[in-house]
Amino acid sequence: MSVKTKEPKAANPLVPQKARIIKIVAETPDVKTFHVTTDKGKPFTPRPGQLAMLSLLHIGEAMFSIASQGEQHLEFSIKKTGLLTDSLHEVGEGQTVGIRGPYGNGFPLEMVKGKDLLFIAGGIGLAPVRSLINYCLKNRKNYGSLQLIYGSRTPADLCFKEDLFQVWPDQGLEVNVTVDKGDDNWDGPVGFVPAYLEELNPEPEGKIVILCGPPLMIKFVIQSLDKMRFKHENIITTLEKRMKCGIGKCGRCNIGSLYVCLDGPVFTLAQLDRMPVEL
Ligand code: FES
Structure with a gap:
């Protein structure tokens, strides 16, 4: 009798997971790197160049590049640019955040x-x-x-x-x-x-x-x-800065017939030369 091994269930990219900031590194006066994990370890395993949504309760949610990853955590390097990012710069290690993703196709x-x-x-x-x-x-x-x-x-x-x-x-x-x-x-x-x-x-x-x-x-x-x-x-x-919803729904990332979130966010310059896009 063959025994079927159960594949681990991939995280649903649309559903936020409860996560924790376990380390914060001050990179510059206005950039900090946040190491984020969940009780079960790394929230998911992204490809290089993919992004994720991070949220702070009662403050908001936004898309950020995943700057790197370890065995058990993801890293986000975030510049202070508004309410959510300013608030993230105020929190300490141990802070609970929401995370969902990954989004985009990453580098080829x-x-x-x-x-x-x-x-x-x-x-x-x-x-x-x-x-x-x-x-x-x-x-x-x-x-x-x-x-x-x-x-x-x-x-x-x-x-x-x-x-x-x-x-x-x-x-x-x-x-x-x-x-x-x-x-x-x-x-x-x-x-x-x-x-x-x-x-x-x-x-x-x-x-x-x-x-x-x-x-x-x-x-x-x-x-x-x-x-x-x-x-x-x-x-x-x-073109990852253009990504908002990440799933082709909000209509805020399209250039010509392409959606940055679904078709990118990484493109060759030759592809972009054929599109109505200002870099
Ligand atoms: S980011 Fe919303 S449609 Fe692409």
């Missing part, structure tokens, strides 16, 4: 497998990219060269400093960091990301670019990548 893992990857990020835009960087480093042998070019306004505004200056270089990521304006303790590069990118002048051949950051930075980075002859089908970016 098949497309990037075996390739040289160039990550380019600005400010809090490093949060979604971090999930892919950590995934690639965990599966290091599946990738060619891995390089990050990251910038923020000032040294104090750099997110994930331990990753940038210790963990990632030790694990095989070439990390290049610049700031718009230095301070007395900063002896690294100073200047905007597009200019720094051109100075570093990475080879476009066989390379996939993963780009995420403020719209102005993205606009000028694309101009620089064009100058360096990167192909738009080899540049991917995430």
Whole structure:
């Protein structure tokens, strides 16, 4: 007689799970990383680049990128931008939150497998990219060269400093960091990301670019990548900030005939060139 083993039930992405913030890391004056888990462990196992809804009782609910994950928890790096995010910055470890997800399709893992990857990020835009960087480093042998070019306004505004200056270089990521304006303790590069990118002048051949950051930075980075002859089908970016309901119902994320939440949020620049979209 064969014995059927019961598959563990996947969490329903529409139903919030009761979760707890177990650790809070102050990344910058206005960004904190929240480690979230449930009594049963990790709420779900997302793919790199997916998102989740976080809620605070009586305050609200919003969609956030999942910046990384551990065996038992998910990490969200959240910038203060309004009532919910300001309130999250006020709570302490042990706080109960609601979580549901995952949403979106995440980064195209098949497309990037075996390739040289160039990550380019600005400010809090490093949060979604971090999930892919950590995934690639965990599966290091599946990738060619891995390089990050990251910038923020000032040294104090750099997110994930331990990753940038210790963990990632030790694990095989070439990390290049610049700031718009230095301070007395900063002896690294100073200047905007597009200019720094051109100075570093990475080879476009066989390379996939993963780009995420403020719209102005993205606009000028694309101009620089064009100058360096990167192909738009080899540049991917995430439009995750447009996601609201995450399930194709609210109609707030569509660009042309596509829904960012159902078809994205990650697209190649070649796809976006064919759509009526301002980055
Ligand atoms: S986020 Fe609501 S329809 Fe896409």
